Amino acid sequence: MEIISKQIFNNIQQTQQAQGQQTFKLAFSLYQKLANSQNLVFSPASIYLALAMVAIGSKEQTLQEFKNLLDFNDINQLSKATASILKILQKDENNLKAHIANKVYSGLPELGADYQLIVSQNLGATIEKVNFIQYFEQIRTQINEWVQLVTQQKIKNLLPPGSLNQSTAMVLVNAIYFKGDWFKKFDKKKTQKLDFFLEYENAGQKIKTDIMSIQEYFDYYEDGNFQYIQIPYKGGQYSMEILLPRSSIQQFEQTLSDQVFQKARVNKFNKKLKLYLPKFKIQPESVIDLQYILKQLGITTAFSNNADFSFMDPTKKVVLSNVYHKSVIEVNEDGAEAAASTAVVMQLSIQKDIQMLCNKPFIYSITHIPSQTILFLGKVTDPSKLS
Incomplete structure (x- = not known):
């Protein structure tokens, strides 16, 4: 029985590590593009989950480019992997809190039913219908307030002024908050x-x-x-x-x-x-727009008029426009507190x-x-x- 239990544990650990590897490779691809002479903080997990919400809605060449970057074979594998990542990462204990939230703000006349099902069930995303044409600036404020709430006031003004307009069709947002006490605190x-x-x-x-x-x-x-x-x-x-x-x-x-x-x-x-x-x-004032970096990493079709997001938008009119990301971190004698958020903006034609x-x-x-x-x-x- 002990051998069987050990084997089961090893299998679970191997499965979890396989899922973690998908964010692991992306992490260092992004690091090489983001690193300069300044202090740096970003969240590979947040960027991965935000891009996963986009990838799930894509098809054809657009989907293939996401497959190459996020390292998955098909949408079913990606949706299961993200569901598992969310499940194992979430913690809410006295000395450690790890919260992850996903949300979709849709201004589309019609959002694909199967897409809604996958992102709500597997990524735990809430979907809110909004009117960008009339209220894009109010919606920007609303999104920033939601991110601020999820990240315990650590991430403010994720979406800068001018980031949304009347042509905005969708905004997909991921937010992560982490606070943990050291196992052995520093004196x-x-x-x-x-x-x-x-x-x-x-x-x-x-x-x-x-x-x-x-x-x-x-x-x-x-x-x-x-x-x-x-x-x-x-x-x-x-x-x-x-x-x-x-x-x-x-x-x-x-x-x-x-x-x-x-x-x-x-x-x-x-x-x-x-x-x-x-x-x-490390608390940067400005946000990172990952558009240029993602293009360097092979995500090009998604930003062009040839983009195919027909799984989320049957009219095939949306394209990827911007991917905004912001993180903060603080480390002291007690432990660490960190938060991150990524917003993907899509508009018509992260001895x-x-x-x-x-x-x-x-x-x-x-x-x-x-x-x-x-x-x-x-x-x-x-x-x-x-x-």
């Missing part, structure tokens, strides 16, 4: 002002910033190129992963891929070490003591470990800045 009395060494255009300079420290057992890996650590949150499902390059982060990013994370995860070992990690808060000293730019993620789904991914280049 606030041990936080001290230490040097953090800057890179990029400020290479050679240093700043004083609040750096936390803790000596504890962690899952850890190192090689000649980087150090890696998993810092668990309470509940055992989520961890913050840190990649600290031994060289400059600019050099390290040139070869960064999902395989680097996979190598560390597979070869990690539990080790007692001294960890130094800066407190940081010795080891020390890990994060006193220079590093890459981080907040990850659902059993499924390897990355909720948030980014980097810290200057912890003293908000964005």
Whole structure:
């Protein structure tokens, strides 16, 4: 019986990891396009789920491009995978909260019945009929208020002025909120002002910033190129992963891929070490419009007059116009709080003591470990800045 139970557990874990892999590859494709010299935070899971709602409504060449980017074979597989991702990621406990919500604002005269069924049942999306022609600005405010509510006031003004107009046909929105306490909290009395060494255009300079420290057992890996650590949150499902390059982060990013994370995860070992990690808060003022990046990643037909979204719009008149994304994250001695939202706008014609000293730019993620789904991914280049 024990062997059977173990096999069942392994099968479940393998299935969850297969689903997480679909967001994993997208995460690093987006990272390579978004990364520059600034602090960075974005949510691969939010972007994936928003794009999935769009992909489910597509056909022909438009669908094929989404298949290539999101790594699925057919709509049935995609809808089941997204349903499973939503189910395993949602948590509502005293020390850890992970909330995900999807919503469709439709101004179409007719929205495909089968499309409505799939996104409501599998993605848990609510569908609201609206009139963009008369009330597009009021609807923009309404969408921003909904996102603000879901993300506990963390994401404000997702849709900027001018993002909607009388030609807007649909807006598909995903919002994610995460707040977790560390499994072992950092002692606030041990936080001290230490040097953090800057890179990029400020290479050679240093700043004083609040750096936390803790000596504890962690899952850890190192090689000649980087150090890696998993810092668990309470509940055992989520961890913050840190990649600290031994060289400059600019050099390290040139070869960064999902395989680097996979190598560390597979070869990690539990080790007692001294960890130094800066407190940081990344709260960008502006939103990211992913249109240009998605085109670079192969989503071109969807943005053209040749787009085929006839599964959601039988009249075949809608095209993809913009994909807006915004994330925030805050990390301190107690844990982390993060939120993200993605809106897709469619209109007529997203054994010795080891020390890990994060006193220079590093890459981080907040990850659902059993499924390897990355909720948030980014980097810290200057912890003293908000964005």
